[in-house]
Amino acid sequence: MTGKQREFGLGASIALTVASAALWGVAHLATHRHRMGIALMAAYVLMLAGVLTVFTAFSTRLLSLAVQPGWLTVLTGALVGIALAWTAVIIRSFLLVRPDSSDTAGRFLTTTLAAALCALVLAPTAYATRMAYLSRDVVSHVFATTTSSAPVVAQDPWNGAKRVNFLLIGADAAPGRPGVRTDSMTVASVDTETGATTLFGLPRNLQKVQLPHGPARSRFPFGFTGDGPSTPGLLNEIFQYAEDHPEMVPGVGKGKRGPSLLKRTVSDILGIPVNYYAMVDMKGFAEIVDAMGGVRVTVKDPIVYGKYREGLLPAGTRKLSGEEALWYGRSRTDSDDYVRMGRQKCLLNAVAKQADPMTVLKSFEKLAAATKRAISSDVPQDLLPALIELSDKVKDTRIRSLSFVPPLISTVTPDWYLIRRKVSEALDERPANRSASAHHSAAPTQDPETPVSLDAACG
Incomplete structure (x- = not known):
């Protein structure tokens, strides 16, 4: 049944299109498509309940999920799916209740309205998808890929340790x-x-810093003294010294030698x-x-x-x-x-x-x-x-x-x-x-x- 058969005027078409964007199925019910209208309403209520549950019961874990590339992919897929379904409902509702083709101005206004409603749904989704992509990119770029096959246990990610210690380094590469x-x-x-x-x-x-046992201690048995006048042997030189001398940290790749030796030294x-x-x-x-x-x-x-x-x-x-x-x-x-x-x-x-x-x-x-x-x-x-x-x-x-x-x-x-x-x-x-x-x-x-x-x- 078309909008013309139901004789929807401009005001009714606008109202039903907007109502259908806010609550799926309204336009379908208005055109006596009761089964589809009720199904859409039920789907909308379930979707809304799911979203509210996530943002209330799991609100404390949302930020944790945002730093997991796998969950970010799932979240992105879910957001895109919801946005596309919502857009499809808006378009279909508009087609059901649009004014008669003879009403050129009415058609133009309702078409513009439907397009604006679709944009209102798609724009936040595009922004959220962009944020998810950036989060995934940052996590993958900054943090180490897990090499162990054993996953971190959710109940005790620290494996029983009472304290966890982080070395915070401020690096300065001066001209x-x-x-x-x-x-x-x-x-x-x-x-x-x-x-x-x-x-x-x-x-x-700090001077005369004792280096860890192994090749580093063998080279500097009485404490780190640097390598000539340009390296007087201070604690802040150990990082770069390890990078420049692979034999100090055997088996460790470039870019990781400095952090490895400095962590053990500290x-x-x-x-x-x-x-x-x-x-x-x-x-x-x-x-x-x-x-x-x-x-x-x-x-x-x-x-x-x-x-x-x-x-x-x-x-x-x-x-x-x-x-x-x-x-x-x-x-x-x-x-x-x-x-x-x-x-x-x-x-x-x-x-x-x-x-x-x-x-x-x-x-x-x-x-x-x-x-x-x-x-x-x-x-x-x-x-x-x-x-x-x-x-x-x-x-x-x-x-x-x-x-x-x-x-x-x-x-x-x-x-x-x-x-x-x-x-x-x-x-x-x-x-x-x-x-x-x-x-x-x-x-x-x-x-x-x-x-x-x-x-x-x-x-």
């Missing part, structure tokens, strides 16, 4: 200087149950296993901050920045651009390495607290592009859902920090035993002590042996 220097090295030790996190900062200029220094690493290129970090729309930090003292001292960050709480955040974290003018280390941890803390889901969604495409350029890691893809859940716990806790800098540790003749003892004490603190430490507001240099809350130290 005119070959290779990469790891000028920022921090181990984040995270309680897998509570998310309580302690950051252990290692200065870039693990020996701190006396805890370093499970994974994440390295951020400092210039790329500025792009990430810009993609977030800036990061708000408290600048305690004015900071001069720029190669020729052309900039100044005034004291106070303010939102920094990517370039300003980069200099906030790297400037040593009128300060030193140890003050800079403190600022870097404050910056990490601020980014972690402010990178909420809405911020990520608003700038997703820019963040995805910047992340691909700036970050590398050996975290396996199948561990990402558990890592997402763990990061949510971390946001609800106070992040504490302990830096092994003077006067606690001499960078020229480090006391390795003292470093390992302080790490053990920091991680073995009882809840009462931990609570007191979390509210400790003194600056790190006032009590260098006690981990301090970053929220307090940076605020």
Whole structure:
């Protein structure tokens, strides 16, 4: 039965087309196609119930699913299928109730309306599909493909470990200087149950660093001393030295030798296993901050920045651009390495607290592009859902920090035993002590042996 036989005027055609887009089957019922109309309504209700169930009962796991390439493919397919079915319903409903062919203006208006409704359905789907593609691309580009045939167990992805330790590296490839220097090295030790996190900062200029057993220790039995005047033998040179000397890490490919040796070296220094690493290129970090729309930090003292001292960050709480955040974290003018280390941890803390889901969604495409350029890691893809859940716990806790800098540790003749003892004490603190430490507001240099809350130290 056609629109003409039912004598639908312009107003009725518009109303029924819009109603059918909002609730499938309305136009079919209006044209006495009751069986099809009821079937479409039932399908629509079931689809809506499924979507609501996913976004309510499984809302906490949606972000976890978004970092799994397989689930992203399924999600994309489902979205495309729903959008195409919805578009087909709109078009069919329009054909059933459109005005008579003699009503040229009415035909034009209702055709335009139907096309607009189809676009209204397809545009969000195209955007969601684009986001799913970008997510898959970032995950595949940044994170390691799982090599183990055994999947991560959902009930205990950490295999019974009470803590998981991540080496966070800030890399700086300066113009005119070959290779990469790891000028920022921090181990984040995270309680897998509570998310309580302690950051252990290692200065870039630690000397006589003992390398792991094997070829590396054989070459430098009395500690790393570099390779000539251009490499004075500091901790921040080990990464590039391993990349330039494959025999130091036999059997490990290019691009992985540096992280592998540095992880093992840092693990020996701190006396805890370093499970994974994440390295951020400092210039790329500025792009990430810009993609977030800036990061708000408290600048305690004015900071001069720029190669020729052309900039100044005034004291106070303010939102920094990517370039300003980069200099906030790297400037040593009128300060030193140890003050800079403190600022870097404050910056990490601020980014972690402010990178909420809405911020990520608003700038997703820019963040995805910047992340691909700036970050590398050996975290396996199948561990990402558990890592997402763990990061949510971390946001609800106070992040504490302990830096092994003077006067606690001499960078020229480090006391390795003292470093390992302080790490053990920091991680073995009882809840009462931990609570007191979390509210400790003194600056790190006032009590260098006690981990301090970053929220307090940076605020």
